Amino acid sequence: MTKILVVVGSARPGRVADKVVDYIKKETDTREDVTTEIVDLKELQLPFFDNELAPVSPDYTITNPQVTVWQEKVDAADAVLFVTPEYNHTLSAIQKNALDSLGKEWADKPVSAVAYGWSGGSLAVATLREVLSNLKADTKEDIAQLGFMKDLNPDGTLLDESNVAAQIKATIDELA
Numbered sequence: 001m002t003k004i005l006v007v008v009g010s011a012r013p014g015r016v017a018d019k020v021v022d023y024i025k026k027e028t029d030t031r032e033d034v035t036t037e038i039v040d041l042k043e044l045q046l047p048f049f050d051n052e053l054a055p056v057s058p059d060y061t062i063t064n065p066q067v068t069v070w071q072e073k074v075d076a077a078d079a080v081l082f083v084t085p086e087y088n089h090t091l092s093a094i095q096k097n098a099l100d101s102l103g104k105e106w107a108d109k110p111v112s113a114v115a116y117g118w119s120g121g122s123l124a125v126a127t128l129r130e131v132l133s134n135l136k137a138d139t140k141e142d143i144a145q146l147g148f149m150k151d152l153n154p155d156g157t158l159l160d161e162s163n164v165a166a167q168i169k170a171t172i173d174e175l176a
C-alpha cells in the first residue's frame with residue numbers, strides 16, 4: 001500500500017485546485033494499492049522561508065512548528081503528489097516555498113504532480129522538474145497536464161472527462 005501525500009498548491013478562494021483534488025480522489029477511491037492524505041498549503045501556513053541556514057546544510061534545524069508539521073507529513077509519505085497550478089509561467093509561490101522549506105526529506109522521494117493551466121501547466125511542470133532535480137527527488141515521468149479549454153473549463157469543470165481520468169490514472173500508477 002503506497003501512502004500518497006496530495007499537496008494543494010493554491011491558496012485562492014474558488015480555486016480550481018479543489019476540483020482537481022476531487023478528480024484525483026475519484027481515481028484513488030477506486031484503488032486498493034494507495035491511501036491518500038491531503039495537505040492544503042493554505043491551511044498549513046508555512047512561513048516564507050526564514051531559516052538562517054539552507055535546508056541542505058548539515059546544521060539545518062527547523063525552528064518553526066508549522067515547518068515541523070510539513071516535514072513530518074513528507075517524511076511519513078511514500079510519495080508526494082502536487083496539485084500544481086501555473087502562475088506566470090512557473091509554480092505558485094506557495095508551492096515553491098513548501099519545496100524550499102525542506103531539504104533531505106526530498107532526496108529519493110517519489111514525487112509527481114497533476115498540473116493545469118492554459119497549456120496544461122507545462123511551464124510550471126518544467127520548473128517543478130528543475131527544482132525537484134536540484135533536491136534529488138525521484139521525479140516521475142507521467143506528470144498529468146490538464147489544459148484549459150481542452151481537458152477542463154477555466155473554472156475546473158470537466159471538458160474531457162476520459163482524458164482527465166486517464167492522465168490522473170497514469171500519474172497514480174507510476175507512484176503506486
Ligand SMILES: Cc1cc2nc3c(=O)[nH]c(=O)nc-3n(C[C@H](O)[C@H](O)[C@H](O)COP(=O)(O)O)c2cc1C
Pocket residue numbers: 010011012014015016017018085086087088089090116117118119120121154
Ligand atoms: C497570478 C496568476 C498568474 C497566472 N499565470 C498563468 C500562466 O502563466 N499560465 C497559465 O496557464 N495560467 C495562468 N494563470 C491562470 C491560472 O491557471 C488559473 O487562474 C487557475 O485557475 C489557477 O489555479 P487555482 O484556481 O487552483 O489557483 C494565472 C493565474 C494567476 C492568479
